[in-house]
Amino acid sequence: MDTLLQVLLDGMLNGMLYALVAVGLCLIWGVMDVINFAHGEYVMISMYVTYWLGFLAHVDPLISLFAGGLFIFILGALTYRLIIKYTIGKPPLSALLATFGLAMLLKNLCLNQFTPNYRILSDTWLGDRTFQLGAIIVPVPQLVTAALALVVIGLVFYMVRSTRFGWAVQATAMDKEAAELMGINTERIYLLVFGIGGATVGIAGGVMPTYLAVHPEVGTMFSLIAFICVAMGGFGSIPGALVAALLVGIVEALAGYYIAPVFKYVAVFGLYLALVLLRPKGIFGW
Amino acid sequence: MALLEVRDVTKKFGELVANDRVSFTVEAGSIVGLIGPNGAGKTTLFNCVSGLYPVTSGKIFFDGKEITGLPSYRIARMGAVRTFQVVRPLKEMTVFDNVLVGAYLHGAGGAQARATAEHSIRVCGLAEFADKTSGDLPIGVKKRLELARALATRPKLLMLDEVMAGLTSTEVKTALDLIRAIRKEGITLLIVEHIMEAIMPIADKVVVLDGGVKLAEGPPGEIIHDERVITAYLGEKFSRRMQARKEGSNG
């Protein structure tokens, strides 16, 4: 029983991380119907930003995650301005392939500059800290990450639901032309949404070097899992993405422990297929 | 026996009743008009007959067989083909290729299908556009394409959904000539129409819908005098005024 609880805890904490990565994509997909293949690479780059700040300047990830967030905000905005903008009117395949090219470019750029070596940040504030909760070991870095994720997701959700900016975003998402007719600068909305989506991912990547190794290939899986979470959660639904991400984290942990590590992702992808065939629009999709 | 029989067809969308126990027949070789004010349920009925929507209750018979609930491609293959009110050209394909898709339905091989397509294009006056990409053409041409494509399937029953909308009166006259020519080829026609001057002169029978219910069914000459039809189209007050005037002139 204790093992089960441990596995569930680890799964949920991991799921929260996935949720943080997914919420940015959810925003982007929900507003402009674009699947950003380079989403995982954003995570990877932010991890490197934090790593180098930590390694060279001894800045702790808890501080440098803001730098990571800002960096990816700019990267996201640039991606929109230079690439995505030109794929908007066209079939969805355009944006997907263009961002795939971007992912390839970013990944190999980092591969070339930083070598494929795994890098680990030792000596961080949260480090390897854990504490006991009964028979269960709670890893502190993951817990802090999960709390951070909750805060960020909550902020994004609040922003979209209750601020004037958020309403403009929703209007643009539902009907771009109608929004423009009402005086909303949809160009700017798209730019900011891509930036904000990037920033959330940047924050995720910023805090991860505390307990995860940094290397150029780390992004690919995050991309796929982000897609799965957002699609399962339902197009444009932030709560959906959160629920789906938790589900993914738990299923992955259970499959990894009780079946075999190699089946972690089989279970996750299998879950996606099963769910989406029963509910073709996702859990909360509209 | 009628070519098409619609029997007590009801179509509901949740609580909204779009068609309420509608029944009528279409005899082979005739032209039947389906008229009624906006929102009467004409296109919904079309969609039920052509298999695009499943009916909530009721039955539909075509050519002696029941077609209720069949998928639309099966119904088309049986010979009941419809056009769409908002035209749907196969955009990236040329006009000729569009019509060819229709022609392949009964055309045995490539050569015969091509011949059928060419004939259809000629009849509908599309020869000069045959090689153009259909998505780029003006709306009038697209409407003719919609018709030519349906014609190429060599249907027994051709169902036209508001082909006249947006045409000038000259174009309407051309369209009417085309419809008469189609009837002469032995094809039965069921036409949804809004424009009275267009449908009344050519229809053998008219079916009137209002608010999902069938108001009347009969030759155009009778229908225009039917009180319920007048009320539905012109309103009660006007209808009473007209009635009063009629009695006044009689008395």
Place this chain on the structure above:
Amino acid sequence: MNRTLKRTDLFWLAFVGLVALVPLVPAVASNSFFMHVLILVLLYASMAQAWNIIGGYGGQTSFGHAVFFGIGAYGAGMAVVTYGMTPWPGALVGIVSAAIVAVLISYPCFKLSGHYFAIATFAIVEIFNRMFLVWDWVGGALGLDYMIVEEGLANLMWYDSKTGYFYCALVLFALVFGIVRFLEGHRFGYYLRAVREGQETAESLGVNSTAVKLSAMALSAALAALCGAFFVQYNLRVDPGMVMSLDTSMKFVLVTILGGAGTLAGPLLGAAVLVPLQEFTRAKWGGLGGGVDLIIFGALIIIIVVKQPAGITGIVRDIARRFGRKPAAGKGGASLGTA
């Protein structure tokens, strides 16, 4: 009635001309690297053309073709390595299995729209990848390694020169392109494109869209598997990462899209430009372990997708237009946007 065939006939003529010249190549080329590139061009062109059936003409973007490619490769590979036979029966089993798997997978997946469908195909590749990694019968993570067998067509194996492989690749290419060319001009091709342009509209004209899509998928998968069988015979080994991976799936998609989806020549143009680019940049810079070739490749993808969604055929069409030739609307064009 030939007027709408004019444009594709032009390409066909060019293609036949090329094909007529090409058998002369081995006599001229003693350069093994050059032959290697040529063989890869023919293979990738065939792969892309197989994908083009469902992805270009059919308009269903599948990222799952690596699975079919892999099944074909493993089919042939198992016949040779595990059962000591010639690869042909294995290839046949692979082709049939791939078609069956394709139908079984697509039937439910076609219910999904847009991005959901694409992601489902990713998911399927990843699942197959993991399963093959742990499946002992197919060699698991280590895959299958070829031992030395007798040279010749029976075993589809040559060691000293690449000439045999070259002619095989040529036959494969001619077969796949020939099939697509045939379909393009007959009812199935028209029905397939009609379904792509408007499924409901096509159905209103008597097209059984489900049957059409499933048939296209089965054919596409079978041909992809055939390519896989050739691949393993040329590569002399196969493992899950090599064939059943997202990267392999993307190859199918990228070569077709960059060449021009929904056109007959697109896959060939795409392969003819991308493969030499890939091989030469890899030979020149790839060895630095820094994937410079992929950096360039990635940038190229971005530029082409953004600037000319109709791919290389679109670029060719634009150049032709600029030189005054009146472009007849051809059969082509499931471009990423209106060309």
